[in-house]
Amino acid sequence: xxxxxxxxSLFHTVRNKIIEQVKQMxxxxxxxxxxxxxxxxxxxxxxxxxxxxxxxxxxxQINRLIKxxxxxxxxxxxxxxxxxxxxxxxxxGRGTQxxxxxxxxxxxxxxxxxxxxxxQKVELFIQLANExxxxxx
Amino acid sequence: xxxxxxxxSLFHTVRNKIIEQVKQMxxxxxxxxxxxxxxxxxxxxxxxxxxxxxxxxxxxQINRLIKxxxxxxxxxxxxxxxxxxxxxxxxxGRGTQxxxxxxxxxxxxxxxxxxxxxxQKVELFIQLANExxxxxx
DNA sequence: TTACATTGGTTGACAATGTCAACTAAGTTG
DNA sequence: CAACTTAGTTGACATTGTCAACCAATGTAA
Numbered sequence: 001x002x003x004x005x006x007x008x009s010l011f012h013t014v015r016n017k018i019i020e021q022v023k024q025m026x027x028x029x030x031x032x033x034x035x036x037x038x039x040x041x042x043x044x045x046x047x048x049x050x051x052x053x054x055x056x057x058x059x060x061q062i063n064r065l066i067k068x069x070x071x072x073x074x075x076x077x078x079x080x081x082x083x084x085x086x087x088x089x090x091x092x093g094r095g096t097q098x099x100x101x102x103x104x105x106x107x108x109x110x111x112x113x114x115x116x117x118x119x120q121k122v123e124l125f126i127q128l129a130n131e132x133x134x135x136x137x
Numbered sequence: 138x139x140x141x142x143x144x145x146s147l148f149h150t151v152r153n154k155i156i157e158q159v160k161q162m163x164x165x166x167x168x169x170x171x172x173x174x175x176x177x178x179x180x181x182x183x184x185x186x187x188x189x190x191x192x193x194x195x196x197x198q199i200n201r202l203i204k205x206x207x208x209x210x211x212x213x214x215x216x217x218x219x220x221x222x223x224x225x226x227x228x229x230g231r232g233t234q235x236x237x238x239x240x241x242x243x244x245x246x247x248x249x250x251x252x253x254x255x256x257q258k259v260e261l262f263i264q265l266a267n268e269x270x271x272x273x274x
Numbered sequence: 275t276t277a278c279a280t281t282g283g284t285t286g287a288c289a290a291t292g293t294c295a296a297c298t299a300a301g302t303t304g
Numbered sequence: 305c306a307a308c309t310t311a312g313t314t315g316a317c318a319t320t321g322t323c324a325a326c327c328a329a330t331g332t333a334a
Contacts, residue, residue, distance in 0.1 A: 048282070063282095085281070086281090
């Protein structure tokens with residue numbers, strides 16, 4: 001098997017597995033919304049622009065996504081003292097709860113994936129993935 | 138870095154690189170169309186159903202995709218002697234040409250990615266990816 | 275400080291992709 | 305044969321992604 005095939009096929013399998021599990025949740029959030037929650041929680045003083053850059057998506061799309069999340073009271077906007085144009089995004093309590101649920105699902109899928117696989121091998125995989133990526137940047 | 142992050146991030150980098158290159162082509166085909174050409178060329182006696190299953194997509198979507206490709210004379214439908222309900226899909230000359238162009242681009246991106254990386258490492262990565270996937274199926 | 279360019283965000287319009295359900299026609303099975 | 309399944313087609317719709325215009329805040333150079 002070729003590398004491209006192996007990579008694409010693994011990614012899609014993982015992705016579909018996670019989406020499948022997420023559907024079981026009572027949540028009415030789309031995968032993109034959940035992904036955004038995750039990124040917002042990870043990025044320090046996250047703004048819309050940072051989120052768009054990090055996710056590699058159009059700012060229009062991100063903006064609508066944020067609006068929806070704020071609407072559902074999962075994300076809170078607070079004004080940015082450093083820059084009057086932007087606002088800082090952070091998770092509300094509810095947002096944190098949702099994210100926790102999602103993280104559990106993701107972790108569970110990865111745990112299944114790594115069943116009976118030695119940790120060094122996983123380490124090696126990560127290292128290789130990063131080497132590969134490094135060559136493209 | 139965690140495995141999930143490494144995997145997702147590598148995938149997206151590769152994907153974006155390929156899309157970026159494809160846009161340089163004079164082609165007005167979308168990534169999905171190109172992917173379909175690729176799969177059609179790979180699968181023996183490919184039918185719509187096989188294509189949908191292989192790509193893990195809805196048959197409605199695949200059907201419209203095929204219609205478009207046939208429209209653009211990149212794919213040819215021939216009636217299936219084995220089964221009167223389905224038709225066999227194959228690439229036309231033009232379709233083959235397009236696919237070749239795409240394959241060149243994909244290969245180029247992967248070659249860049251694997252620059253100065255030992256072949257055994259790549260082999261190992263493929264092997265690990267398959268092990269991982271195996272655990273999810 | 276003013277003039278100009280840049281940046282962050284917002285919106286409209288639209289394109290591309292993905293999903294669900296209903297339906298026809300051909301095949302399969304008891 | 306009747307009941308069921310499968311391949312394909314279509315309509316309607318949801319989600320995701322893109323492009324361009326615009327405003328207000330910021331940065332910068334003369």
